[in-house]
Amino acid sequence: MKITKICCIGAGYVGGPTMAVIAQKCPHIQVTVVDLNEQRIKDWNDPDTNNIPIYEPGLSEIVAEARGRNLFFSTEVEKAIDEAQVIFISVNTPTKTYGKGKGMAADLKYIELCARQIAKVAKQNKIVVEKSTLPVRTAEAIKSILDNTGNGVQFQILSNPEFLAEGTAVTDLLNPDRILIGGDTTPEGEVAINALVDVYANWVSKDKILTTNVWSSELSKLTANAFLAQRISSINAMSELCEKTGADVNEVARAIGMDSRIGPKFLKASVGFGGSCFQKDILNLVYIAKSYGLNEVADYWEQVIIMNDHQKKRFSNKIVQTLYNTVADKKITFLGWAFKKDTNDTRESAAIYVADDLINEQASIAVYDPKVSGNKIQSDLNYLETRSVEENKARVVTFDNAYEACKDAHAIAVLTEWDEFTTYDWQRIYDSMHKPAFLFDGRNILNAKELESIGFIYNGIGS
Ligand code: NAD
Numbered sequence: 409m410k411i412t413k414i415c416c417i418g419a420g421y422v423g424g425p426t427m428a429v430i431a432q433k434c435p436h437i438q439v440t441v442v443d444l445n446e447q448r449i450k451d452w453n454d455p456d457t458n459n460i461p462i463y464e465p466g467l468s469e470i471v472a473e474a475r476g477r478n479l480f481f482s483t484e485v486e487k488a489i490d491e492a493q494v495i496f497i498s499v500n501t502p503t504k505t506y507g508k509g510k511g512m513a514a515d516l517k518y519i520e521l522c523a524r525q526i527a528k529v530a531k532q533n534k535i536v537v538e539k540s541t542l543p544v545r546t547a548e549a550i551k552s553i554l555d556n557t558g559n560g561v562q563f564q565i566l567s568n569p570e571f572l573a574e575g576t577a578v579t580d581l582l583n584p585d586r587i588l589i590g591g592d593t594t595p596e597g598e599v600a601i602n603a604l605v606d607v608y609a610n611w612v613s614k615d616k617i618l619t620t621n622v623w624s625s626e627l628s629k630l631t632a633n634a635f636l637a638q639r640i641s642s643i644n645a646m647s648e649l650c651e652k653t654g655a656d657v658n659e660v661a662r663a664i665g666m667d668s669r670i671g672p673k674f675l676k677a678s679v680g681f682g683g684s685c686f687q688k689d690i691l692n693l694v695y696i697a698k699s700y701g702l703n704e705v706a707d708y709w710e711q712v713i714i715m716n717d718h719q720k721k722r723f724s725n726k727i728v729q730t731l732y733n734t735v736a737d738k739k740i741t742f743l744g745w746a747f748k749k750d751t752n753d754t755r756e757s758a759a760i761y762v763a764d765d766l767i768n769e770q771a772s773i774a775v776y777d778p779k780v781s782g783n784k785i786q787s788d789l790n791y792l793e794t795r796s797v798e799e800n801k802a803r804v805v806t807f808d809n810a811y812e813a814c815k816d817a818h819a820i821a822v823l824t825e826w827d828e829f830t831t832y833d834w835q836r837i838y839d840s841m842h843k844p845a846f847l848f849d850g851r852n853i854l855n856a857k858e859l860e861s862i863g864f865i866y867n868g869i870g871s
Pocket residue numbers: 417418419420421422423442443444445448485498499500501518521522539540541542570571572573574684685
């Protein structure tokens with residue numbers, strides 16, 4: 409079976425970049441990305457590809473090359489489903505905010521809607537690919553909806569989880585560590601798996617394309633995120649012990665990372681991991697384990713989240729304590745708001761929670777982030793519903809220049825590891841601040857010795 413037409417439902421952080429790379433690498437395949445969100449599609453179609461809705465290094469160039477050739481963004485969901493042989497589902501799967509499993513389980517309402525829409529529209533056999541991260545055995549539910557509400561056509565469900573990280577999405581997609589495809593072990597399932605393997609084989613070597621059954625594939629994605637997040641919580645747990653004992657967490661990470669069984673990546677102590685997925689996926693894993701009565705398994709993974717929440721709280725507490733136990737009406741400047749560098753995504757960013765704590769202490773927050781707008785920052789805070797919109801507006805001011813943001817501040821807190829922060833004229837910043845001038849480096853990216861020699865009172869994580 410040769411694939412020539414693909415549709416992707418969901419033009420978000422996964423759907424957009426993933427499909428752009430498929431289109432670039434497979435000019436013979438027509439790729440249509442659809443979304444209900446009209447503004448998002450309008451932004452993907454902006455004539456200036458620098459204005460596409462997702463900032464990822466290298467992405468606007470790929471979109472410029474493929475868009476209009478074999479890459480299309482549209483709100484015509486049904487038409488795209490009807491025309492495609494393969495339909496990727498890349499819609500959001502947030503944590504449930506209501507009902508059974510509230511605060512833990514994945515909310516599958518968007519997935520179910522997609523399945524129902526596909527069932528309604530499809531008049532020929534289709535391959536449906538789960539690209540979204542889903543609880544293990546979701547494919548069963550999708551299949552049941554498709555088979556029971558469809559027009560009698562055959563569907564093959566594949567699980568093809570995405571492992572890209574934001575900020576490096578394009579390089580991750582171009583050079584993935586692996587591609588994982590799960591499908592049925594029936595002859596029809598194997599045809600579908602092979603069809604998708606052939607799409608990726610246009611640029612990924614076959615030895616990196618793993619095929620397995622659907623359940624293993626679904627669970628592998630949750631497991632990968634749990635292991636990654638666990639490393640961060642592990643090193644963050646050690647960072648607190650380092651602070652008490654005079655050890656330096658960066659040195660500890662270096663020493664253990666040289667053990668080839670541990671490896672050096674993902675050992676950077678920080679103010680806490682953010683992003684839309686780690687927390688949501690672990691909570692989902694915990695929920696699944698609990699629902700099978702595996703309470704020890706559930707408790708084990710939940711601890712990763714508990715540690716992460718503790719790390720964020722610890723950071724804001726440290727700021728308050730160090731500033732003589734009061735930050736009321738003191739200006740505290742945040743450098744960075746995004747959950748990591750090289751992205752404009754702020755979902756679950758530690759900055760939001762640290763700001764919330766400090767506003768509770770009546771601090772005045774100034775924010776500079778190279779890619780996040782003031783409106784986004786306000787809406788992130790309003791979403792918490794801790795206080796009124798007006799109060800957030802009064803307490804948090806955004807700047808588009810870091811030097812202006814730091815002027816007259818009592819303290820600076822680095823919340824995102826943007827490279828540009830390491831290139832600043834720190835003497836100039838110090839001179840413009842209240843004294844003593846405090847610096848809380850939530851990412852350990854600045855040179856502590858240099859800053860201390862200027863006069864800053866420097867606090868990193870875990871040293
Ligand atoms: P997102 O919120 O950025 O994008 C999802 C899009 O789907 C939205 O634009 C929304 O409007 C659209 N949508 C929802 N229901 C729809 C429907 N019925 N029809 C058409 N459009 C619909 O989410 P995301 O970050 O791209 O994540 C998508 C999935 O991928 C999630 O399951 C996530 O866990 C997983 N994932 C995300 C990342 C990441 O880095 N963000 C990485 C790997 C996996």
